[in-house]
Amino acid sequence: MATTTKKPEQPSNVVHKYLRAKKTFPHVWCSGCGIGIILGALIRAIDRLGLPKDDIAVLSGIGCSSRLPVYVDFNTLHTTHGRAIAFATGVKVAKPKLNVIVITGDGDCLAIGGNHFIHACRRNINITTILVNNHIYGMTGGQFSPTTPYTKRGSTAPYGNLEHPFDAAKLAIAAGASYVARGTVYHVGQLTRLIADGISNNGFSLIDALSNCHTYYGRWNKEGDPVKMIEWFKSHVVPAATADKMPPEKKEGKWLTGVLHQEDKPEYTENYARLRAELKKK
Amino acid sequence: MGKNIRLLQGNEACVEGALLAGVRFFGGYPITPSTEIAEGLARRLPLVDGTFVQMEDEIGSLAAVIGASVAGVKAMTATSGPGFSLMQEHIGYAYMAEAPCVVIDVQRGGPSTGLPTKVSQSDIMQAAYGTHGDYRAIVLSASSCEECLLYTIKAVNLSEKYRTPVVLLTDEVIGHMREKVEIPDPEELEIVDRVKPEVPPEWYKHFEITPTFISPMASFGDGYRFNITGLTHDEMGFPTAKPVQIKAKLDKLRKKIERNKEDICEIKTTYMDDEPHVVVLSTGIVSRAANQAVKMARQKRMKVGAIQLVTVWPFPDELIMQYMKSCRHLIVAELNQGQILKEIERYIDKRHTKIESLQRYDSELITPQDILQKVREVK
Numbered sequence: 001m002a003t004t005t006k007k008p009e010q011p012s013n014v015v016h017k018y019l020r021a022k023k024t025f026p027h028v029w030c031s032g033c034g035i036g037i038i039l040g041a042l043i044r045a046i047d048r049l050g051l052p053k054d055d056i057a058v059l060s061g062i063g064c065s066s067r068l069p070v071y072v073d074f075n076t077l078h079t080t081h082g083r084a085i086a087f088a089t090g091v092k093v094a095k096p097k098l099n100v101i102v103i104t105g106d107g108d109c110l111a112i113g114g115n116h117f118i119h120a121c122r123r124n125i126n127i128t129t130i131l132v133n134n135h136i137y138g139m140t141g142g143q144f145s146p147t148t149p150y151t152k153r154g155s156t157a158p159y160g161n162l163e164h165p166f167d168a169a170k171l172a173i174a175a176g177a178s179y180v181a182r183g184t185v186y187h188v189g190q191l192t193r194l195i196a197d198g199i200s201n202n203g204f205s206l207i208d209a210l211s212n213c214h215t216y217y218g219r220w221n222k223e224g225d226p227v228k229m230i231e232w233f234k235s236h237v238v239p240a241a242t243a244d245k246m247p248p249e250k251k252e253g254k255w256l257t258g259v260l261h262q263e264d265k266p267e268y269t270e271n272y273a274r275l276r277a278e279l280k281k282k
Numbered sequence: 283m284g285k286n287i288r289l290l291q292g293n294e295a296c297v298e299g300a301l302l303a304g305v306r307f308f309g310g311y312p313i314t315p316s317t318e319i320a321e322g323l324a325r326r327l328p329l330v331d332g333t334f335v336q337m338e339d340e341i342g343s344l345a346a347v348i349g350a351s352v353a354g355v356k357a358m359t360a361t362s363g364p365g366f367s368l369m370q371e372h373i374g375y376a377y378m379a380e381a382p383c384v385v386i387d388v389q390r391g392g393p394s395t396g397l398p399t400k401v402s403q404s405d406i407m408q409a410a411y412g413t414h415g416d417y418r419a420i421v422l423s424a425s426s427c428e429e430c431l432l433y434t435i436k437a438v439n440l441s442e443k444y445r446t447p448v449v450l451l452t453d454e455v456i457g458h459m460r461e462k463v464e465i466p467d468p469e470e471l472e473i474v475d476r477v478k479p480e481v482p483p484e485w486y487k488h489f490e491i492t493p494t495f496i497s498p499m500a501s502f503g504d505g506y507r508f509n510i511t512g513l514t515h516d517e518m519g520f521p522t523a524k525p526v527q528i529k530a531k532l533d534k535l536r537k538k539i540e541r542n543k544e545d546i547c548e549i550k551t552t553y554m555d556d557e558p559h560v561v562v563l564s565t566g567i568v569s570r571a572a573n574q575a576v577k578m579a580r581q582k583r584m585k586v587g588a589i590q591l592v593t594v595w596p597f598p599d600e601l602i603m604q605y606m607k608s609c610r611h612l613i614v615a616e617l618n619q620g621q622i623l624k625e626i627e628r629y630i631d632k633r634h635t636k637i638e639s640l641q642r643y644d645s646e647l648i649t650p651q652d653i654l655q656k657v658r659e660v661k
């Protein structure tokens with residue numbers, strides 16, 4: 001499994017090395033938004049793995065979170081709403097040497113893009129998907145999403161959400177992903193490690209990154225400012241590794257974090273390469 | 283060496299054409315009457331270091347195709363009516379991202395699920411205007427199994443040359459019928475590959491506005507790290523809100539096609555050399571009937587000619603109009619409710635040339651007799 005290959009440098013220096021600073025800033029995000037923290041974690045993970053910039057492709061759909069690729073100095077493809085994983089499938093099979101990373105939102109990945117998501121899990125194609133899970137549609141102004149908790153509010157659920165949310169991680173596991181983990185924007189060190197492990201996993205990886213949208217989710221649900229929202233994660237997670245030993249009441253209403261699932265199974269592009277080699281022998 | 287002649291279905295001929303053109307990725311979803319193209323490429327692509335992926339739907343199919351294209355592989359998909367509708371969002375993305383790719387639409391009757399196993403030419407307008415926004419489409423149309431092969435190659439070549447999606451229209455009858463097809467010698471074929479940048483990465487602009495409006499294209503993983511977005515963007519590929527840059531981008535998409543109409547447009551003519559007063563205009567499978575009808579008419583000493591649209595879009599009006607000076611009656615024959623008719627009407631001086639429409643949209647073909655009958659009526 002993935003490991004740390006380089007000693008972490010000063011965080012700010014590391015991040016600057018990978019940004020398209022001159023070309024694409026200022027960015028579009030609200031100050032205090034968790035997407036920036038996830039951007040930092042992604043870059044540090046890539047830096048730790050020592051991967052050359054040329055060998056990394058970052059794709060995204062549409063949403064606040066999906067604006068991320070534009071700012072990073074890799075091969076970047078900002079696609080259509082919900083479809084980044086399908087685009088990534090083409091990129092990966094065409095150039096298997098590329099480390100293919102998808103940045104997506106909870107609406108992007110689980111509503112409009114749900115079908116591509118589960119089928120990429122099923123193929124176990126080597127794509128690392130980072131789900132910026134802020135429980136709301138940020139970009140379009142705060143409509144409820146497939147992960148908005150039951151009874152919580154949004155602009156299209158002004159009286160509270162009547163629907164039940166998805167657990168993206170459970171969905172990915174059921175669909176066949178070989179690495180599934182969850183982190184939060186409070187636990188940045190862990191998030192960085194999980195992303196690095198996801199990239200190193202030879203198969204489909206999901207990192208469900210819980211994030212804050214104080215601008216919409218926070219306002220609609222009176223959850224306070226960014227600091228308060230990010231701190232909320234601190235007291236609302238349970239490490240998956242120790243969860244089994246805890247009594248149920250201590251886990252009530254909390255997120256399991258860390259590595260949730262990991263398995264070895266044949267990866268899609270490698271299967272394809274094997275098929276080609278076998279056909280040549282005939 | 284003797285000619286390599288085979289008996290092939292139109293869909294099988296598309297497979298041969300794709301492989302000869304250098305297509306090495308196909309992402310698709312099964313749909314009648316196009317499925318044999320996917321099946322053929324599923325069998326053949328792994329033999330030539332290519333990849334076939336059966337995607338979860340047609341939206342994903344074209345997404346994967348564009349992804350593969352951006353990563354440097356010639357890529358295509360094939361579908362029919364309902365699938366073609368689902369692909370429209372990503373056809374638009376391919377225009378915006380200037381990503382070469384080919385979509386073969388084996389037409390069946392519509393709207394909606396329509397007539398899965400019946401012939402139609404009712405996607406002619408959708409092929410040019412199906413996705414939102416301003417852009418110029420390149421759409422070709424095949425009338426025989428041999429043309430399926432040749433125009434698949436032509437479609438791939440044009441898409442690479444102009445960095446744009448190209449649609450090839452065939453139909454249920456051509457897709458499924460079998461005919462003699464000559465497989466060309468690969469050595470003698472003209473195969474076009476996208477122009478690669480010669481500048482170092484620091485100077486590279488993925489959407490550079492050049493004098494021809496066609497930008498050299500690097501691939502992911504080549505050492506040029508660039509951004510692509512479906513948002514309106516500047517030459518570097520970064521989203522822009524500047525009116526000057528927005529206009530420049532949209533002009534680029536239009537001009538790279540409009541200014542090259544002469545290169546892109548092609549028609550075929552039958553008995554058009556002696557300035558016939560009656561001309562049958564058609565495309566695809568209907569052109570087969572038209573050519574037959576014209577031959578029959580000539581045997582009866584009627585001066586009739588036929589024009590077949592090979593390029594449907596951009597509409598080859600200049601090529602057609604050179605024959606209209608002597609034309610008194612233009613019969614537009616098509617398997618829809620007048621999609622070519624509405625377009626040609628824009629160019630024809632009706633005081634000089636009368637337009638007659640011959641339409642069929644009841645799932646049956648227009649026969650040579652139908653056309654001959656119409657010729658007799660106008661004569």
Ligand SMILES: Cc1ncc(C[n+]2csc(CCOP(=O)(O)OP(=O)(O)O)c2C)c(N)n1
Binds near residue numbers: 066
């Ligand atoms: C086909 C299509 N439908 C709708 C939209 C409008 N749209 C843009 S972003 C978005 C939601 C994004 O929410 P999410 O994926 O949760 O990302 P966030 O903005 O919260 O990061 C929607 C509905 C679109 N761009 N394309």
Ligand code: SF4
Binds near residue numbers: 029030134139
């Ligand atoms: S709207 Fe929400 S998700 Fe979007 S940038 Fe602002 S805080 Fe972040």
